[in-house]
Amino acid sequence: MGFEQFGIVSFTSTTKTEKFVDFLKEGKVCGTICKSCGAKFFPPRGDCNFCLSEEMEWFGITGAGELITYTQAMYAPAGFEKDVPYTLGVARFEDGAKVFGRLDKSIPDENIRPGMKVRLKVIDLDDDRLSYVLTQA
Amino acid sequence: MPKVGIIAVGQSAFVRSYPGSIRELAFEAFRDALKGLPIRAQQIDASVVCSAPEYDKQRTPAGLIAEYLGLNPQPTFYVESVCSSSSSGLRTAYALIASGLHDVVMVLGFQKMSEISSAESQERMGRGADIQWEAPFGTMMPAYYAMHARGHFEKYGTTEEDLGLIRLKSSTYGVINEKAVFRKSLTLDKIMEPKYIATPLKMMDCCANADGSSCVLLASEQKAKELCEKPVWVRGLGMATAPINMAGRDTFSGLKCAQLAARRAYDMAGLGPKDIDVAEVHDCSTEAEMMAYEDLGFAEPGKGKDLIRNKETYREGRIPVNVDGGLLSKGHPIGATGGSQIRTIALQLRGEAGPMQVPNAKVGLVHNIGGVGIYGNVSIFSVD
């Protein structure tokens, strides 16, 4: 299995950024940096739109981020029905990377608000799949 | 730039489930546009057909629809930018005419959302976002607008009730629009019932699926004057795009693509927000209309809530917005939506909007967004 291991339902099996999944297995959430011009990308990209290079190296998103916005979804598309309600959000990390994802189910509802400190955590899902969540820092 | 005019507009009734095929649905708008006019298919030099393909069973619908409307052997092709497809169609038709390539071009938007089962629809819904990096979390359109609502509340102190007031306005006009799918009168209590889709957006903050079609016929200045007593001129066309991925967004309190599209449209028209007499904005959710107030410059950033609290976007207000009920009441048949908005503005500027008429409307604006701020189209029209 390759990239299709990422997420609850996958729609993408092949990508130049397949190593994202290998890093998840090591507990790391990573983006890419262009070796030629230094541009930083999250989500990771295999091609640099600034200098056209496809030489990338990986960097881990570490430290604390800040939740920018969120929503608690009460309905879900096909394949996600059993998960509702779940909370989706966007956080900005110390190095400037913004990350979209779900919030950890263990965070009490009353703690969830823009400005909440978060960090990234890799989680195992059913059927040998894996993903990451934003959890309270 | 050569002048391009709208010479005819039409739309089908928007309904939950159209009892016919897509070619017949397309014909409804075509007939409505040409009814009573001396224009027939053989005078149409080319057509642009617009829909969101994920709802179509028919592959390459442009050819099928051109045949059924009697448009062969003239050119036809398909243009797509999801919910703003037919505004992108307008942009394409304008270019075809302004370039001198064609004199009369039709934009036909349609969507039969009931063409696929609700299970299929549920599956499609999850793929409206970045399928590699976002869809694996379980995303859908209302959740994205909900994150923008939360961003707007946080930054400006907007409330759920402010959004409720937008839906209340919509229902006021949905009741009097015979082409709308949702024609029930609503109370604020009903709107505020805590039936959440994606917090803070509730059931009544979100528009419904619908089947429908729209038709806009455009012509060069000379042809427009020959074929139409009161052409509506295209004055400004602005389009802009923004990252599909939420990680690529700087703010969640407005849509960058709409702000830039508006600036481009105003610049091309040589007009500003204060010159607009009536507007149709893309209210697929109440929050989308709230952001449109500010993105279009009808209110300063953060002051959109004051517009609706003071009823300034009602028919009698300073800047009437969606006085045909908008997408919230009309329904949102994706590919047909932009054309329906353009139709409303053309009728307003010709003084033919019936009970929805804004007195002395001379300049009108259409704001039509594809995806949650991926594609922004803003178009400005006038009768002079």
Ligand SMILES: [Zn+2]
């Ligand atoms: Zn580079």
